[in-house]
Amino acid sequence: xxxxxxxxxTGRKKVLEKxxxxxxxxxxxxxxxxxxxxxxxxxxxxxxxxQYPEQKREFSxxxxxxxSLKRDEEGKERCTACxxxxxxxxxxxxxxxxxxRKPGEEALYREEKYARVYEINMLxxxxxxxxxEACPKQAIYLDGDIAPADVDRKNFIYGKDKLLExxxx
Amino acid sequence: xxxxxxxxxxxLISVVLGISLVxxxxxxxxxxxxxxxxxxxxxxxxxxPFGLLQPLADGVKLxxxxxxxxxxxxxxxxxxxxxxxxxMACVGTAVIPWGEELQIGDRTVSLQIADVNIGILYVFGVxxxxxxxxxIGGWASNNKYSLLSSxxxxxxxxxxxxxxxxxxxxxxxxxxxxxxGEIVEQQRGINWNIWYQPIGFIIFLTCSFAETNRNPFxxxxxxxxxxxxxxxxxxxxxxxxxxxxxxINIFVTSAVMATLYFGGYNFPGMDxxxxxxxxxxxxxxxxxAALLIKILFFIFFFIWVRWTVPxxxxxxxxxxxxxxxxxxxxxxxxxxxxxxxxxxx
Numbered sequence: 001x002x003x004x005x006x007x008x009x010t011g012r013k014k015v016l017e018k019x020x021x022x023x024x025x026x027x028x029x030x031x032x033x034x035x036x037x038x039x040x041x042x043x044x045x046x047x048x049x050x051q052y053p054e055q056k057r058e059f060s061x062x063x064x065x066x067x068s069l070k071r072d073e074e075g076k077e078r079c080t081a082c083x084x085x086x087x088x089x090x091x092x093x094x095x096x097x098x099x100x101r102k103p104g105e106e107a108l109y110r111e112e113k114y115a116r117v118y119e120i121n122m123l124x125x126x127x128x129x130x131x132x133e134a135c136p137k138q139a140i141y142l143d144g145d146i147a148p149a150d151v152d153r154k155n156f157i158y159g160k161d162k163l164l165e166x167x168x169x
Numbered sequence: 170x171x172x173x174x175x176x177x178x179x180x181l182i183s184v185v186l187g188i189s190l191v192x193x194x195x196x197x198x199x200x201x202x203x204x205x206x207x208x209x210x211x212x213x214x215x216x217x218p219f220g221l222l223q224p225l226a227d228g229v230k231l232x233x234x235x236x237x238x239x240x241x242x243x244x245x246x247x248x249x250x251x252x253x254x255x256x257m258a259c260v261g262t263a264v265i266p267w268g269e270e271l272q273i274g275d276r277t278v279s280l281q282i283a284d285v286n287i288g289i290l291y292v293f294g295v296x297x298x299x300x301x302x303x304x305i306g307g308w309a310s311n312n313k314y315s316l317l318s319s320x321x322x323x324x325x326x327x328x329x330x331x332x333x334x335x336x337x338x339x340x341x342x343x344x345x346x347x348x349x350g351e352i353v354e355q356q357r358g359i360n361w362n363i364w365y366q367p368i369g370f371i372i373f374l375t376c377s378f379a380e381t382n383r384n385p386f387x388x389x390x391x392x393x394x395x396x397x398x399x400x401x402x403x404x405x406x407x408x409x410x411x412x413x414x415x416x417i418n419i420f421v422t423s424a425v426m427a428t429l430y431f432g433g434y435n436f437p438g439m440d441x442x443x444x445x446x447x448x449x450x451x452x453x454x455x456x457x458a459a460l461l462i463k464i465l466f467f468i469f470f471f472i473w474v475r476w477t478v479p480x481x482x483x484x485x486x487x488x489x490x491x492x493x494x495x496x497x498x499x500x501x502x503x504x505x506x507x508x509x510x511x512x513x514x
Contacts, residue, residue, distance in 0.1 A: 032474075035477045035478060036474070036477050039473065039477040040473070042206065042207050042208070042209060043203075043207060047209055049209075049210050049211050051211070
């Protein structure tokens with residue numbers, strides 16, 4: 001019968017023998033010098049730090065940043081205020097007020113219904129991207145930057161002024 | 170005793186005090202910078218170019234912080250603690266010979282503030298008094314963690330002072346004098362004491378780590394067991410003084426080590442320079458620079474060791490102090506004596 005402490009199911013187990021330290025180990029100095037040499041080498045290593053505000057790490061392709069409300073090719077707002085994004089939002093960060101498109105506003109809004117107010121609370125948002133997935137009109141994408149810091153809670157409620165894609169001339 | 174003498178000493182005292190304070194100030198930055206470099210980071214680099222204004226920013230921050238004195242604390246002792254720590258750290262530099270003599274006009278100016286004939290004992294006494302600041306501070310805080318920490322500090326310092334003193338005795342047997350000025354003069358050129366007393370130097374170095382409460386013997390401060398250590402209750406500049414005194418102590422200890430074992434202001438080739446006809450004043454100034462370079466190296470070494478060696482446990486610290494360091498120091502004395510007798514020194 002094999003002893004329990006010798007069984008290694010993963011094959012990675014190493015039984016270490018605890019030997020008493022010999023003289024060279026007991027005076028510590030060789031290992032201290034060795035350690036000092038290792039740390040000294042690190043003085044000249046390349047730094048791992050990225051100097052954030054000046055340097056930025058490149059985002060990965062599926063990075064989810066700040067939301068933007070998209071326009072179509074003619075510059076009309078795609079959003080039709082169906083509310084599916086707000087419904088899908090697990091953090092309940094999205095609110096909107098829908099309105100009917102008036103005659104003469106066809107150049108501004110693509111559908112007959114549009115969002116007069118569209119607000120995302122960036123303190124609540126968890127950047128899960130469900131709104132992006134839920135949107136039937138491809139009107140919202142999380143393709144922006146990292147949400148900036150602020151000292152006032154009010155400033156974290158992003159309205160259409162901050163979210164809507166600027167018009168391309 | 171003429172008026173020129175007083176002016177000369179006053180200038181010397183201000184310069185030495187200024188150098189030690191500025192060095193200590195920038196040691197705080199160097200500590201953080203080197204810590205960063207050793208860990209592949211940049212260290213502070215936002216305040217000024219390369220973070221050079223960081224010590225000033227830290228100082229301003231500490232001065233403007235709220236000053237809190239606990240209600241149950243002993244007010245007088247609470248303020249005395251950091252003051253004493255700071256004072257004792259500053260007076261240690263008085264007996265260090267900073268250089269040879271300078272000739273200004275027809276006056277010979279000694280670059281040592283006071284050539285006391287018991288210089289080593291003076292340094293030793295000042296270092297021993299330094300722990301009183303910590304003890305008084307810890308006691309006056311009326312906090313059990315501060316008290317425990319200061320008791321630790323006291324027992325650690327007392328234990329390591331013994332082996333430090335014993336390692337010095339071997340050195341004194343060779344030099345035959347207690348005056349730091351004469352000890353440095355004996356080490357002219359590269360005839361440094363480190364070549365004769367390597368074991369003594371290692372003991373002295375280890376003990377000076379314990380005396381300045383630096384890693385690996387920084388048991389006086391510990392976040393894990395003692396909620397910070399003896400300065401738990403301190404805030405604002407009183408805390409700053411405690412931390413700053415530690416850095417001045419490093420400077421003083423480095424200066425003492427450079428003086429005792431590494432020839433102080435002596436540098437290889439100083440006699441050759443004198444023969445080549447270089448003015449004595451220039452040699453003196455180069456010597457001062459040599460001493461400062463040695464001191465800076467030791468300061469770097471203190472920081473380097475701090476970020477390399479893990480700290481000792483308290484019982485390990487005591488065992489090292491009493492069971493290893495003291496017997497080793499005594500053995501060093503015996504060996505020194507035997508060698509001196511055999512070679513008829």
